[in-house]
Amino acid sequence: MPQNISRETLGNIPLFKDLTEQEKKALIKDGRLRSFSAKQYLFNYGDPATKFYIVCSGVVKVFRVSPDGHEKVSDILIAGSTIGERAIFEASGQHQADAQAVDDTVMMQFPLVWLKDSVKKYPQLSLNLLAQIALQADNAELEAEHQAQNSAARLVACFLQRMCIAHDFNPRGFELPYSKSLIAARLGMEVATFSRTLSKLRHHGIAMKGSHVAFDDIHRLESHVCADCAIAERCPMRKEMCKKA
Amino acid sequence: MPQNISRETLGNIPLFKDLTEQEKKALIKDGRLRSFSAKQYLFNYGDPATKFYIVCSGVVKVFRVSPDGHEKVSDILIAGSTIGERAIFEASGQHQADAQAVDDTVMMQFPLVWLKDSVKKYPQLSLNLLAQIALQADNAELEAEHQAQNSAARLVACFLQRMCIAHDFNPRGFELPYSKSLIAARLGMEVATFSRTLSKLRHHGIAMKGSHVAFDDIHRLESHVCADCAIAERCPMRKEMCKKA
DNA sequence: CGATCGTTTGATCCGCATCAAGATAGGTGG
DNA sequence: CCACCTATCTTGATGCGGATCAAACGATCG
Numbered sequence: 206m207p208q209n210i211s212r213e214t215l216g217n218i219p220l221f222k223d224l225t226e227q228e229k230k231a232l233i234k235d236g237r238l239r240s241f242s243a244k245q246y247l248f249n250y251g252d253p254a255t256k257f258y259i260v261c262s263g264v265v266k267v268f269r270v271s272p273d274g275h276e277k278v279s280d281i282l283i284a285g286s287t288i289g290e291r292a293i294f295e296a297s298g299q300h301q302a303d304a305q306a307v308d309d310t311v312m313m314q315f316p317l318v319w320l321k322d323s324v325k326k327y328p329q330l331s332l333n334l335l336a337q338i339a340l341q342a343d344n345a346e347l348e349a350e351h352q353a354q355n356s357a358a359r360l361v362a363c364f365l366q367r368m369c370i371a372h373d374f375n376p377r378g379f380e381l382p383y384s385k386s387l388i389a390a391r392l393g394m395e396v397a398t399f400s401r402t403l404s405k406l407r408h409h410g411i412a413m414k415g416s417h418v419a420f421d422d423i424h425r426l427e428s429h430v431c432a433d434c435a436i437a438e439r440c441p442m443r444k445e446m447c448k449k450a
Numbered sequence: 451m452p453q454n455i456s457r458e459t460l461g462n463i464p465l466f467k468d469l470t471e472q473e474k475k476a477l478i479k480d481g482r483l484r485s486f487s488a489k490q491y492l493f494n495y496g497d498p499a500t501k502f503y504i505v506c507s508g509v510v511k512v513f514r515v516s517p518d519g520h521e522k523v524s525d526i527l528i529a530g531s532t533i534g535e536r537a538i539f540e541a542s543g544q545h546q547a548d549a550q551a552v553d554d555t556v557m558m559q560f561p562l563v564w565l566k567d568s569v570k571k572y573p574q575l576s577l578n579l580l581a582q583i584a585l586q587a588d589n590a591e592l593e594a595e596h597q598a599q600n601s602a603a604r605l606v607a608c609f610l611q612r613m614c615i616a617h618d619f620n621p622r623g624f625e626l627p628y629s630k631s632l633i634a635a636r637l638g639m640e641v642a643t644f645s646r647t648l649s650k651l652r653h654h655g656i657a658m659k660g661s662h663v664a665f666d667d668i669h670r671l672e673s674h675v676c677a678d679c680a681i682a683e684r685c686p687m688r689k690e691m692c693k694k695a
Numbered sequence: 696c697g698a699t700c701g702t703t704t705g706a707t708c709c710g711c712a713t714c715a716a717g718a719t720a721g722g723t724g725g
Numbered sequence: 726c727c728a729c730c731t732a733t734c735t736t737g738a739t740g741c742g743g744a745t746c747a748a749a750c751g752a753t754c755g
Contacts, residue, residue: 232489234455269595271595275568277595277598278584278592279595279601290584291587292584293586294581294584295581295584295585296585301588301591301592302591321577324573324577324580325573325577326574328569328570328576331569331573331576331580332539332566332569334580334585335539335579335580336539336540336541337585338584338587339535339536339539339540339583340540340541341587342536342583342586342587342590343536343540343546343603345590345591345594346524346546346547346548346590347585348594349520349590349594349597350514350516352594352598353522353597354516354520354522428655436558438495
């Protein structure tokens with residue numbers, strides 16, 4: 206996944222798969238580039254959905270805040286990720302979460318009607334959208350199960366491996382692309398708990414100092430942490446790990 | 451929601467909303483009725499998705515089993531519910547969970563290609579499907595959050611209220627449509643924990659004896675249990691409760 | 696150079712899982 | 726009709742994991 210998406214490379218994202226070049230061009234020409242500065246909100250919970258976005262560069266977090274102030278991060282978006290497609294098709298037409306730029310971010314923005322019309326016009330696009338949203342639904346369920354059944358240490362280990370692969374980092378040493386607190390929130394645990402697990406992970410071949418991470422023994426890491434994973438077989442993280450190996 | 455769906459009333463389910471009568475008729479005529487006996491599997495995890503089903507009568511549970519033998523029930527289907535639509539559209543084309551009839555069950559069965567072709571043919575159907583699957587994705591996330599942030603007692607209370615409303619039972623007294631262990635599994639808790647919460651709930655106006663449930667003070671129940679809910683505002687259970695009140 | 700934010704570490708507490716032992720109920724066969 | 730069996734449910738005792746509260750440390754920034 207590239208760190209940046211330009212208007213020219215936009216056609217390569219999964220959503221536009223198997224569309225003809227003309228179709229892609231027709232679709233993309235309606236997009237408008239828009240910048241968000243760090244901490245700026247794309248939308249809030251309950252807002253009517255009016256836009257569909259594709260992230261071109263930067264980082265966006267999607268989260269919900271409970272009345273007691275806790276925030277659970279449900280997704281962290283990077284270049285190529287899309288957002289807004291779900292709320293647009295729902296009966297309520299309202300966003301079910303808050304979305305906020307973490308860093309300065311550039312997005313390609315499309316109006317609501319564009320997506321609805323495009324689905325009617327291009328059957329392949331609706332199939333792609335269905336595939337994408339269906340996968341989101343399954344992943345949400347899988348993750349809930351994953352979080353319920355695994356220790357904090359294992360969740361962190363899996364997350365780091367996954368991150369390493371998804372961003373194509375060097376397993377022997379890389380920098381975290383965002384803060385530890387954001388990761389903790391994403392994993393649904395307290396910062397204190399997250400921090401504590403790091404010392405445990407050191408005994409399993411995962412070292413973190415500051416924002417620098419290093420897997421010191423790939424083989425040990427795979428066999429100890431990921432294979433032990435209670436839902437290893439069906440765990441998307443494990444699958445990606447294996448594909449790479 | 452009726453306890454049974456006949457071929458004639460099939461057109462009323464949400465999936466066929468806003469389709470013309472001709473369209474509905476054309477769609478439904480390809481369906482084949484099929485019976486499953488209690489404990490029979492509809493499909494297993496990893497099976498290629500080949501069918502789309504609509505439940506006509508009976509109960510079906512959707513679940514995942516982890517290597518250590520624990521099963522997490524992700525959904526319980528009754529008449530009018532659909533199943534299989536997600537796997538059909540996913541790139542893997544494989545079911546991501548097991549599905550098993552709890553009671554003897556009758557389903558309307560459609561072949562995979564029927565759904566894929568229909569989406570291309572009827573734009574409205576693809577919008578309905580997108581709405582449905584998008585909602586499933588959001589609900590899965592909401593539920594994960596709900597389960598992570600609420601006590602066992604509150605989860606049970608919310609579940610019972612929701613059940614009462616969804617099935618249009620009499621709040622002053624009704625029978626559970628399935629076993630307590632199935633409910634516990636659905637809520638991701640141990641049977642022992644579930645059982646323990648029942649005594650606590652008695653102090654909050656919810657009495658359960660055997661499979662008989664009674665909310666003895668509706669007002670107290672709404673204010674004590676549901677309003678306290680940490681994600682009350684966005685909790686679908688609460689919304690339904692309020693709509694009813 | 697103090698102020699603020701993010702992180703680490705420590706001490707304590709609470710809730711749920713776990714293990715284990717009864718209790719209840721539904722079903723079967725004698 | 727009763728004795729037995731098994732599945733389901735209840736109740737008790739215990740332990741562990743992570744939340745919470747709290748304090749100190751480190752880094753970044755005006």
